[in-house]
Amino acid sequence: MIIKTKKLHKDAIIPLYSTNFSAGADLFCLSEKDIIIPPFNTAFVHTGISIEIPDGYVGLIYARSGLACKNGLAPANKVGVIDSDYRGEIMVALFNHSDTSQKISNGQRIAQLVITPVVKANFEGAEELTQTTRGEGGFGSSGT
Numbered sequence: 001m002i003i004k005t006k007k008l009h010k011d012a013i014i015p016l017y018s019t020n021f022s023a024g025a026d027l028f029c030l031s032e033k034d035i036i037i038p039p040f041n042t043a044f045v046h047t048g049i050s051i052e053i054p055d056g057y058v059g060l061i062y063a064r065s066g067l068a069c070k071n072g073l074a075p076a077n078k079v080g081v082i083d084s085d086y087r088g089e090i091m092v093a094l095f096n097h098s099d100t101s102q103k104i105s106n107g108q109r110i111a112q113l114v115i116t117p118v119v120k121a122n123f124e125g126a127e128e129l130t131q132t133t134r135g136e137g138g139f140g141s142s143g144t
Contacts, residue, residue, distance in 0.1 A: 003115060004052040008089055011106070012048025015113050024062055024112030027092060035104040037096040042076045045092045045110050053084040053115065060114045061092060067110065072098030075111060082113075 005014045015025035029035070030048035037043045053059050061080030068074040076095035092111045096102050104110060 001054070001115065003054075006050045006052075007048060008050060009048035013107065014049060015051075022112075024114045026064070026109040027061065027090065027111045027113055029104050029106055029108045029110050031104070031106045034106075037073065037094060037102045037104065039096055039099045039101065042093050042095045043104070045094055045104060047090045047092065047110075050087055050089050051082070052087065053082060055084050056118060057084055057115055058082065058118045059090075060116060061090075061111050062114060064109055064112055068097075071102050072096055073102055073104070073110075080111075084118075 007014070009030055012030050013028040015027055017025050027047050030046045035043050035045060051059065059082030061075055061082065063074035073094045073096055076093040080092065082090065090113075094104065094110060
């Protein structure tokens, strides 16, 4: 699959897969100066790119495991959603879960982008739903 990618700034870096088997392509920070994210705060980090996702697909922005586990930085909305009709700049809202300020620098890998198919559902009203063993059991209902 080809995803058309437009650089909005000459120094922007097009998403890259770190290995042949990576599911997510790395997104990179575009900033003229270091970004300092105080503890328990969010910063909007520019990537300097926009993309054209084909109809029937979505771009999902996930945390980079190393950045999240070692530095406490992860997308503020947990998973960002890029709809196929969005053509603006991809920005990542990074939240600092740690108790110390964290620094993001130009060119640093900040998140990963996964392109995946979308299933469109037709929602219809119903008076009753099919019964299951679980029923209305919610959080913790499996006993773990």
